[in-house]
Amino acid sequence: MMDKQSIAVIKKLLKDGVLGKEEISRLKKDDRKGVQSLVKSYEKQMMKEKQLEENFYTMTEYERAAFSNNCRHVAGIDEAGRGPLAGPVVAAAVILPRGFKLLGLNDSKQLNQQTREKFFAIIKEQAVSYGISIIDNNMIDQINIFEATKRAMSEAFAQLTPTPDHLLVDAVSLDQLPCTSESLIKGDAKSISIAAASILAKVTRDNIMKDIHKEFPQYDFASNMGYGTKHHMEMLEETGASPYHRKTFAPVRDVLGQ
The missing domain is CATH 3.30.420.10 (Ribonuclease H-like superfamily/Ribonuclease H)
Known part of the structure; x- marks a missing residue:
């Protein structure tokens, strides 16, 4: 019987996805809190996967x-x-x-x-x-x-x-x-x-x-990816532009006085 199996075994069975609807229904009647917790987690995961399946299908x-x-x-x-x-x-x-x-x-x-x-x-x-x-x-x-x-x-x-x-x-x-x-x-x-x-x-x-960050760490490119964060703008004002800055973009152009 399912309700006689250990929680560890039930956890593995749920993880492996080998239990059918009837077996899941029997688990829901199991009075052990650990089993109830496993079933709730399993059903939540199944709902998440169903939503991912639907989203993926929509995107095709x-x-x-x-x-x-x-x-x-x-x-x-x-x-x-x-x-x-x-x-x-x-x-x-x-x-x-x-x-x-x-x-x-x-x-x-x-x-x-x-x-x-x-x-x-x-x-x-x-x-x-x-x-x-x-x-x-x-x-x-x-x-x-x-x-x-x-x-x-x-x-x-x-x-x-x-x-x-x-x-x-x-x-x-x-x-x-x-x-x-x-x-x-x-x-x-x-x-x-x-x-x-x-x-x-x-x-x-x-x-x-x-990689550019390693050469010019002051701008923190590894974090901001070149976007104009507050720190990036402060460093641009303080140290000027690097060879990788886009000189025609207004914030950089303004710093360069062009």
């Missing part, structure tokens, strides 16, 4: 639509680093395999660093193809951040093999593409392909900023 809407339109390969593109005062802008493009599943996948900004890095490795390993492009601050100053972002996206797209049949882009429209495309506002929260690209772009850029 645009991919499923493309596949139903006879597309074999669907790509997503996103960028990281349009807003910071220092460092590059990074874009990533990715083609996920049909049937790809990674519960919890979302806009990279909604995930903690540990989860982003874990997903970064999974996406790179399982992707049909991916491309990453880095446009440095000097080029950003030359052609402006919007054009630099589009260039990074185009370069990331060009690295994809095979060429996708359809492209999902976060908030930007790209020209002269060899495939159909859609620009989605807040696409990294609506499409698994764009969300995956956002993770590749952000983790890549964060690692670059951590």
